[in-house]
Amino acid sequence: MLLFRALHVFHLWSYAIVVTATHPEPSVLxxxxxxxxxxxxxxxxxxxxxxxTCSGTKMWQMLDNDVSVIRxxxxxxxxxxxxxTDRAHCPRQWKDLSLNISSAEYNDQGKYACSCxxxxxxxxxxxxxxxxxxxxxxxxxxxxxxxxxISKTATVHDVHIIWEKDxxxxxxxxxxNITYGPxxxxxxxxxxxxxxxxxxxxxxxxVRKTDQGIYWCRHSGRSYAMMEAxxxxxxxxxxxxxxxxxxxxxxxxxxxxxxxxxxxxxxxxCATSCDHLSVQxxxxxxxxxxxxRNNCLYKDQDEDQDQTPSSQTKTKIxxxxxx
Ligand SMILES: *[C@@H]1O[C@H](CO)[C@@H](O)[C@H](O)[C@H]1NC(C)=O
Ligand SMILES: *[C@@H]1O[C@H](CO)[C@@H](O)[C@H](O)[C@H]1NC(C)=O
Ligand SMILES: *[C@@H]1O[C@H](CO)[C@@H](O)[C@H](O)[C@H]1NC(C)=O
Ligand SMILES: *[C@@H]1O[C@H](CO)[C@@H](O)[C@H](O)[C@H]1NC(C)=O
Numbered sequence: 529m530l531l532f533r534a535l536h537v538f539h540l541w542s543y544a545i546v547v548t549a550t551h552p553e554p555s556v557l558x559x560x561x562x563x564x565x566x567x568x569x570x571x572x573x574x575x576x577x578x579x580x581t582c583s584g585t586k587m588w589q590m591l592d593n594d595v596s597v598i599r600x601x602x603x604x605x606x607x608x609x610x611x612x613t614d615r616a617h618c619p620r621q622w623k624d625l626s627l628n629i630s631s632a633e634y635n636d637q638g639k640y641a642c643s644c645x646x647x648x649x650x651x652x653x654x655x656x657x658x659x660x661x662x663x664x665x666x667x668x669x670x671x672x673x674x675x676x677x678i679s680k681t682a683t684v685h686d687v688h689i690i691w692e693k694d695x696x697x698x699x700x701x702x703x704x705n706i707t708y709g710p711x712x713x714x715x716x717x718x719x720x721x722x723x724x725x726x727x728x729x730x731x732x733x734x735v736r737k738t739d740q741g742i743y744w745c746r747h748s749g750r751s752y753a754m755m756e757a758x759x760x761x762x763x764x765x766x767x768x769x770x771x772x773x774x775x776x777x778x779x780x781x782x783x784x785x786x787x788x789x790x791x792x793x794x795x796x797x798c799a800t801s802c803d804h805l806s807v808q809x810x811x812x813x814x815x816x817x818x819x820x821r822n823n824c825l826y827k828d829q830d831e832d833q834d835q836t837p838s839s840q841t842k843t844k845i846x847x848x849x850x851x
Contacts, residue, residue: 578625582644657761
């Protein structure tokens with residue numbers, strides 16, 4: 529283990545040398561960005577990439593607390609470390625050293641190293657996101673309210689903030705400069721004044737359907753260690769006006785169809801009942817009964833007075849006594 533640590537330190541040291549050699553302005557503070565940042569949603573699987581191949585002993589280690597994740601000797605047997613039992617797999621079909629941690633736990637997040645025959649070949653920083661769900665209509669604005677402990681003595685040049693959506697940059701504040709990911713220029717904003725008070729909230733103007741996805745924010749101060757903000761992620765659900773229009777159209781069509789059906793039913797009913805009515809008229813049944821009663825009574829009483837305008841109707845009725 530001591531050897532392993534020593535190797536690790538040596539690796540970082542050699543990396544620092546490489547960085548110093550290639551960057552025009554050597555800055556120790558900018559070194560360890562070689563930890564590939566990877567995100568996984570809580571309880572979903574986390575894929576830790578490592579495109580190297582290895583024919584010897586493969587090993588994934590969690591560096592933060594020296595926990596072994598998985599160790600596969602050159603045969604086929606793999607031993608999973610405590611805390612990763614039944615969760616860590618290096619699928620053989622992947623050919624490379626990539627790791628699949630099924631059902632990510634919140635405290636799986638941290639720094640990982642993968643080694644081949646005790647030589648570290650890959651470094652990954654895993655972030656486990658617990659997205660807060662937000663619903664917004666296309667065209668509206670949205671604010672992803674996030675907070676973090678920013679040093680009270682920090683200036684805008686000290687803070688490094690990255691807002692990402694589905695592994696693509698939305699916005700990055702570094703060395704006092706803000707850069708935007710594709711499609712977010714002029715639409716995504718952060719407030720530098722508020723950032724220095726610990727408010728890293730992201731404002732997005734006129735939200736589009738393509739903005740839907742998982743957003744997450746990480747930050748660092750004068751040290752390089754990136755830290756998560758709170759809440760650490762958002763799931764932005766964009767409801768488009770298009771679908772709302774479709775819904776309205778469906779309602780209108782539904783109402784129209786119902787109206788047409790009702791009309792047809794009414795016409796058919798009316799036609800049949802009209803026939804029925806004429807039948808009743810001749811037989812002096814049901815509907816005509818009340819009228820008939822009156823008429824019949826009237827007829828009984830005024831048998832001889834046939835001059836009234838209703839006399840025509842009265843005489844038509846064959847059955848005079850209804851009682
Ligand atoms: C791999 O396995 C072979 C035989 O199974 C063994 O001779 C060799 O030492 C092993 N290599 C390592 C790195 O464990
Ligand atoms: C990772 O493992 C989980 C559980 O075994 C599986 O459902 C998932 O598909 C795997 N991911 C990939 C990319 O193979
Ligand atoms: C920040 O922006 C200024 C002016 O726009 C530019 O001179 C400087 O090089 C930029 N710095 C970085 C690190 O991009
Ligand atoms: C944080 O900033 C956002 C936008 O920049 C703002 O809407 C929100 O009210 C701020 N939060 C507090 C507590 O001031």
